[in-house]
Amino acid sequence: MKNRNIYVLVALIILAQHLCAATRLVVTSDGKSFWVSSIKQEGDILRYYENQTGEEKEIALDKVHGVIPSVTKGKHYTPGEIEKYINRIKKLKVKHKGLYRQLQTMQQEWEALQKPNPELEADIDKLKTSYDASDKSTAAYKQTVLDYGMIRYKDMQGKYAPKIDNLLEEIRSDYVAVNKARLEKQAAGADQMGFDAFIDFQTLAEYVAKEAKGGDKTAVEGMLQEVRTKVYDSQSRAAYTRFIRTKSIDAYLESARILYGLKENVAVTDEQKARVDKSMESLKAMVLKSNGGWQLTDKGFxxxxxxxxxxxxxxxxxxxxxxxxxxxxxxxxxxxxxxxxxxxxxxxxxxxxxxxxxxxxxxxxxxxxxxxxxxxxxxxxxxxxxxxxxxxxxxxxxxxxxxxxxxxxxxxxxxxxxxxxxxxxxxxxxxxxxxxxxxxxxxxxxxxxxx
Missing domain, CATH: 2.60.40 (Immunoglobulin-like)
Known part of the structure; x- marks a missing residue:
């Protein structure tokens, strides 16, 4: 019965972890141990790759007393998993006195995951304070999310995951609210917005929409489309009036910049792009008519x-x-x-x-x-x-x-x-x-x- 229990214990470990490449310590019935990776069960045999040599080897299942995974930094462990591995190590320490020091070191590593980390807690709070004092820009928001990701990596047992999740949701909501208001203010002047300003507006709107939810997301996406239409119409007119004032080469280049910008950054439908192309051809004809001795290359130089x-x-x-x-x-x-x-x-x-x-x-x-x-x-x-x-x-x-x-x-x-x-x-x-x-x-x- 005793051997059967060992069979069941090890089989469960192997079946649960055989696809994982994490390093594990195998403890044998004769009191020896060795580190392995990619271990799996095949009938009454355990096949593994030995860490020291990289060779594939095998051992009979009834000659194994336990398999203990090492703590993997950045991996989330539930409290139940941590307790399970600690108890398993304690039992092996009783059976194998000669492995006490090695097993004790592993036990301490697992127990460390159960202890609070005051420094980590302080870092979590500091990040929130830092974001609140920032300009709430996309850059500040992205950096804050990235920094919380680093803290998650250090929080191996996921002890602070709920707190981090709550703070990130609070920060996300604040970022969306602040920048949605900024977009609304800019959108009010869309009739006078040049395409350079529109590119900045679009970049912000697209990211805010990505982070927004529900009605906020719909509102930002609708705002972007409305501003896009206004900028397209106003800048199409501006391209013509800019050239017609002097009809010079420099005026042509200013108008060309507007039209190229409209096609590359503002127009989204085939119809809009076709209208820009038509305006560009008209502009080219006008500049050549007004400036004798000049020509345009096929690329518009x-x-x-x-x-x-x-x-x-x-x-x-x-x-x-x-x-x-x-x-x-x-x-x-x-x-x-x-x-x-x-x-x-x-x-x-x-x-x-x-x-x-x-x-x-x-x-x-x-x-x-x-x-x-x-x-x-x-x-x-x-x-x-x-x-x-x-x-x-x-x-x-x-x-x-x-x-x-x-x-x-x-x-x-x-x-x-x-x-x-x-x-x-x-x-x-x-x-x-x-x-x-x-x-x-x-x-x-x-x-x-x-x-």
Whole structure:
């Protein structure tokens, strides 16, 4: 009967845990122990992988007195589970005096889960106080949720789970209420809202709707749709009036920015997008009629005769290469003023003036940089600061001294002994964490380097 009880005990343990990869201690009937993982029962045999060697082994079920899982950090254990493992360890300590120290250590680890953690309790309360004192923004809300997630990880037995759940629900409700009110205030001025402001409005509204429930969710989603319609209508009119005032190239670019922004960020239906396309074609026809000697590329870049000649002569070294995995809007075309072929040598400083042509007006104060990648090297950022465009063009200078790539060895890959590096223009933005980042705004230029 005694052996039968052991059979039942171990079989239940194995059946409940054989798919789990957690480390467990096996105690044998002759007073030995070893650590295993991926243990499972097959009839009267236990198969396992020994931690020390990684080998698959087996042992007869009647030679096992107990299997104890180690405490897994971040895993939730119920009070019943904790008590069960502690009692099992206590029984094994009585039977196997030689394993007392090892089993006592495991018992203390399990008992630690039953003790309150004053430091953790204090952290839970501090987070709530910190959020209440914040601006209740999406960034503050996300950070608070993330921080509570870290506390959950430390709270291995889930002792504070109910309290954390209640606080998170309170914070969620407050976040939705505060930001719903902010959205309502912004929505009141939707007729004068530009698409830049709309993008911010949309970003906030979509996240608030994601966190909201019931009537709040419906109200925010409806508000977003209403504002979207108003912005679409008002900005469609603004694009025309902006150009008609002066009919200049710069006016065209301002209007083009509005229309591109409407299509990329505001329009959602095929009908709305088609209307924007029609407005864009009308705008292009008007600017060419009002500005003799100018042409528009198929992507909408305005070029006069001089720029057109430059593109035809040096287009193979312009920013015309795009990787299939890259996702960005091409708003700038960069063309060198002279050919870089056979002009750049490895580890020697170089400087090249270039012409940057825009497809649409750029936001005031926008910061630019070149993202440069050398063969076998990391990516380097060469900041340019703000760029002032006139008639859709500005001069920028690409220069480097290879200091960031010093010590690198390059290998040639063509019959002339050249290697190629590539670069593209980018603008300053922030990533999902709110940290400074650079987003491409032109395709890549590919230039050769001589050894």
């Amino acid at each position: 305005p070029l006069n005769r001089e720029r057109g000649t430059m593109l035809s002569q040096l287009g193979h070294r312009a920013s015309v290469n795009k990787m299939t995995y890259e996702d960005y809007n091409e708003e700038v075309l960069v063309i060198p003023e002279r050919s870089p072929d056979n002009q750049i040598k490895w580890q020697r400083p170089f400087s090249f003036p270039m012409q940057a042509f825009i497809q649409r007006a750029q936001p005031a104060g926008r910061k630019f940089a070149f993202i440069i990648t050398y063969p076998g090297a990391e990516t380097f950022i060469k900041e340019l600061g703000s760029i002032k465009f006139k008639d859709g063009m500005a001069t920028v200078n690409l220069k480097d001294d290879f200091q960031g790539a010093s010590g690198m060895q390059i290998f040639t890959n063509d019959e002339m002994g050249r290697y190629f590096f590539y670069f593209h223009l980018a603008y300053e933005t922030t990533d999902e964490k709110g940290e400074r980042a650079w987003k491409p705004i032109s395709h890549r230029s590919v230039w050769p380097i001589l050894p």
